[in-house]
Amino acid sequence: MTAFTIDREALKNAALSCVHCAMCRQALPSLTKSNKFADTCPSGLYFNYEAYYAPGRNEIARAILRNEYPLEESEKLKEIIYSCTTCGACEVNCRYICDTNILPVRITEKIRAILAKMGIGPLPNQQKFANYVKKYNNPYGESTKRNSWVKNESILDKEKAKYFYFVGCTTGYRLTPVAEATVKILDLTKENYTVSSQEICCGSPLIRTGQLDDVERLVQQNLEVIQRLKCKIVLFSCAGCYRTVTKDWPEILGKPLPFKTMHMAEYLANKLKKFKFRPMKMKVAYHDPCHLGRHMFPNQIYNEPRQVIDRIPGINRVVLDREMDATLCCGAGGGVKAGMPDYSEYIATLRVEEVRAKGAEAVITPCPFCIRGLTDGAKQEAKNTGLNEIKVMGLTELVIKALEGK
């Protein structure tokens, strides 16, 4: 377990390297289209204290690592550390300034791990999903068979398929239309693929909230399943799983992955010539999931999903004020949706308002977690404004609609 060994001295040095330049609080000027949508840090803009921005958390990390104050004397500590959606907006700006060892999200995740070890974190609902993962191998506490939504059983646990479709817990248990649309697309392109009934949680919710005890088991078990089926490429419709497998698993394993990883957005962009889309009259916006964009630096997936949307005739994709590296998080990341639902919904509502301001009727995103967050935000925004609810749709769902002409 090389990745999760916490080197306190290195962590302290990283925290002390932050020079409080404050560039991490707002979108970079070159990316800022207007003053109205300049904020990028969800927790900072919501809670207002310096402590909720990356430089503040870095100083708190320093104070924790230097034992400057008794941890139990702070009532706000847990809220401050766990209100970060780990969206990486601060990190992007940090990297623009200089290549850095700071990586505020990384520091926050490590501090979460330290607090969890000391019994101070995580938040109660986050603890609940860790217990569920331990017991049921998914954070939702679902005891039903994995991927039971699959109708064509011949695709289940097939050996030597080219693609292993890693469905993920949120898609598999809460957003099955996204999974069904993905499978339909793979069928239409006559791909040799498989879905596993043995797949378990990728570890993302645990890593993001610092609950690392069970992570190695999850990684090893999933790896065995993928290797047993001898697949060359693991395909994801979930941005969170894609990020965790591509970036975290090699660190945990201490070696490169024995397979390639690919997100459906990339797959769709590669296969665009094979699709015959029917016209759809719709004004849409595209929301960049943090796990597909900023977290994947330097290989962010920004253009591929846009290429797919733009290829559909009749679709008018509007450009939001905060896009790509400057995108505003949907508010659901980093365990925040489970831990602080009100705050999570507020941020999602802000994002939906931005979509509304551009006149879009739907927002498309290739991440099931963003879909859940933005759906809640859309409901709240519709309630606030009395207008029709903005539709929130997965990228694969949109593609299937365009292919089927619905």
Add this chain to the structure above:
Amino acid sequence: MVPEFRSEEIEKVLDDYPEMDKKLAEKIVRDLQDVINPKFVTRDWAARVPYSRDQTGGGSSKVDEFRAPDIVVVPDSVYDVAHTCQIALKYGVPVLPVSTGANVCGMAVPLCRGIMIDFKRMNRILEIDEDGLTCTVEPYVTYSRLQAELDPRGYRVNVPGAPNSAAVLSNCFFVGDKYFSAKYGYGPMEIMGAEFVLPNGKIIRTGALAINPIEDVPEYIPGKHPDPKDGPGRVCVQAFGPDMTGLPYQSVGRNGIVTKICVKIYPLTESSRILMYGFKNLKNLTRCLSEICAREIGYGGIVNGPMYSIPSLTHTKADAEKLMDIFEHSITAILKITKSLLKNPILIFKKPFREVLSGLMGIKGRNFSTEIFLFGTKRRVELDQKRTERIMNDPELTDEKPGNGTGLAKHLFWGYEKDAKPEYIYKIFKSLGLKDFRLDWLLRMGKMWDYNEVPTRIMRKASGFLLQSPRMPFGKMHWAFEIFLDALKKANYPGVEEGNWSTYINSGSGPHYACLEMDMIYDPKSQEDKDKVLKILVDVTFQLMQKGVYFPHNLGVARDFIEKMMLPKVWQLTKEIREAFQATVLGPL
């Protein structure tokens, strides 16, 4: 006599401010919460610790000391600030405001602890007055946010030397140096009026904000920024009699806490161009620049030196060495560039490639470079370029022929010319073997004069210290440069060899003054390291102040100490003013 930077007096002052008694702190919090939303007053340590450090460390001369305030207040209005000041006065505790926190030298680090006023909720752009060419903002409005609001309307603010994350209000009140300072003056000269709270809680409105003060401030809603109102045509700067606007200048909140500022805005110009020249001899360069300033050509300019420090400060050592190799040796440069051309011969037919190449060759082997900003109508820019070229090649002013790097500048500062192609610089640098040079950095550089990030990048490389003079005579530029280098050498500062130090001189049209900035990179791991760096700072500051060049930026405690020694009359006057306003302890001395 150079003062000791770690005097007993300073140590004693710091010792006098231990953490506040818990019961007293609780009592003050309750009193503050009588008026201010209780959610935004706290004495929780996790909310206090983030204010204990800034860009240059903890503000103290002790390497490991990080002082947190005792209480944090996040006000929503001038009345919240006034109430905080009244409560602070009642209990005799220090108050310190912080806007964006992008500070240096411990200006916003609470060395005396007390109450920290964090302005994050006072983030509104209140008014844009296109008639009077002013805008009015609250303390947490940054240059980038204001410029994002002004740009579509065809206006800009005066560009700071600070990064775009700096607050407009505090940058102006702390005499922020501007890239067009030589033309328009430094920070305070941008201020048309202000609203501030005296240490006794009294609200003062001055200049353009004295008439029609903005009292109807929109409600604060997280993440939402209301549209600014149209201004009533604000033009008033001063009435007869003394102008109180100057009271909070440079006091970092000690003489008054500013809650609104009305600053000048400028129309965007039709055309712009940045010229670049390289010189071997600094005296030749300053003579030419003085002439350019005397003839009021352009809007301002910068002198960078030594040349090798620029890549050293912003890139890795290996990359900087490669660049310097190219800059210094013609044969190596030609060979490397020819090699890259062999890989992609079509490049030679591209105009931007040829321009970048000629620019690089122009500044090759030079020790100092200068950039001169030309703005205005197309005709004026072209005329000014010709006049500049004539001066730069005038044998009466310079005994060397300067290298012309304008082709490089055109594509480096791409934001200022429509047909600029920064990707060609990237292509050339990449083909020369630079590993850490990124296109996104280059793309940021193009907007440097609007949204400068270079000082931040310098600081970020390994932390750093910065000295800045808002004004100094042209004739002293060369001399100040030598004092700085001598102090660095005397202290055996290792960064001299590595190029981890630099000076930037802002100059340009207008014959009155230039602004000098001195940077050095350091990362003190031990008290011994920190003492060494502080010694350099105090030495340089003291020597320059004795010659009449004033450096406001220095380590918080040491700065007060040096000023007290060098400017006793000013300090006595400040003391009297503070006493007149019943000021509580607002600073270390």
